[in-house]
Amino acid sequence: MFKIDIKSSTPIYMQIIEQIKSAVVKGYLKQDDMLPSVRKLSSMLEVNPNTVAKAYNELERQKVIITVRGRGTFIDEVHQADEEDIQEKIRKLAPVLTELKYKGIDDDVILNKIKELLSEIGGNEND
Amino acid sequence: MFKIDIKSSTPIYMQIIEQIKSAVVKGYLKQDDMLPSVRKLSSMLEVNPNTVAKAYNELERQKVIITVRGRGTFIDEVHQADEEDIQEKIRKLAPVLTELKYKGIDDDVILNKIKELLSEIGGNEND
Amino acid sequence: MFKIDIKSSTPIYMQIIEQIKSAVVKGYLKQDDMLPSVRKLSSMLEVNPNTVAKAYNELERQKVIITVRGRGTFIDEVHQADEEDIQEKIRKLAPVLTELKYKGIDDDVILNKIKELLSEIGGNEND
Amino acid sequence: MFKIDIKSSTPIYMQIIEQIKSAVVKGYLKQDDMLPSVRKLSSMLEVNPNTVAKAYNELERQKVIITVRGRGTFIDEVHQADEEDIQEKIRKLAPVLTELKYKGIDDDVILNKIKELLSEIGGNEND
């Protein structure tokens, strides 16, 4: 289910975080679904358990998952994002967008490609 | 002209790279314009000369600027981006977009915000 | 294994780059082999760690090696060179060849000496 | 007659040296031919007179040209190269040849390309 690129420059724990969020967006994981244990996931992905633990800790901090001692780790309910939160994330796109504009790509072209990417990310909205 | 956020997690040399590209996009810097010397910019930004040099090296590697020995550093002509190049950069947006979708934001809302950001980045095209 | 000539006019980091490529050509290093760590190589060669890091960075940029965070640095697969690439490298030989011809050396003599040099560079292909 | 690439990474004074030697090899310049004065050449090439002077000094050191005070600068006779000299120059080709071999190019292909390059450099041998 999860695929780790050991050679990528994005840290492994980040890749895990992204993929779990992606799985939620795509509907593969839903609220109260149980996640594999740190040990199990680490052996599945063939990475260091500490790395998985770090990802889970960060996801818990972000209230994406919730750990119940003795029971396991579960997908938490989705929390609302406030306007400020959204703007902050949008801002993170600026460097790459600047690169694209630097290369002379038209705004419309960029927007179209992002639209494609969004539907690719989006999973089945008619679940 | 350039502003460095010393507290940011993006490395200083990266911030310099982004800002120079941004200045080109905005039209503040044009082909053959001379950039401040390494020493000058480093004292302007209050960072170490090596850090500025690292940014300049990377920009030269990316063919954004060109350095002429003993003379200084200049804005190079803009080089074409091929389709593959563009797709690769677009891909870099995926993690943030996934986050936004995870928060339940509509595609249209996201696209509108990006549109705003693009025009903000874009400088005055009718110069 | 690696030998640095501190007095040479070729920068140390360049010498490191050349020697690692040479080791690959000679078959001493193969794909996925781990290179000595920056710290280790720097102490082996008695040069500053930053100098080794610079060499490794450049080699990574050239896709000769690949660094995996927290793990180490490894020999990457060899990437194809296109015709343009080759011609560009061949061109770099021109100044020295001109010098030799200036001294009145015959083309055949030059070619023979290069042939010798090539087999010296090449390592044992029948390993 | 001479062409300087201000953006090249080879120092300008080096480019001048190379081109004068090349002109001799090609037969455009012969023993006792007079070279333009430092001032004249510097204005022809639009470079700093110091740069031309540096090239001439180096060429004189290498006994390629000879300066007669009050008269001008002339092409000197060609001096014999000893075996050691030649080997030293041949050695300078090693890094580029290693790169080519690293890319998997066959010795024969390399030698053929060098052969082409040599005849290109060579000028008219039947003068």
Place this chain on the structure above:
DNA sequence: GTGGTCTAGACCACT
């Protein structure tokens, strides 16, 4: 004056 290279030594993120 310009950028390029190098040393010495520090702190941090990742595994």
Place this chain on the structure above:
DNA sequence: GTGGTCTAGACCACG
């Protein structure tokens, strides 16, 4: 442990 970033300060080649 690994590499990445940054500072401080030195020397050199080039124009």
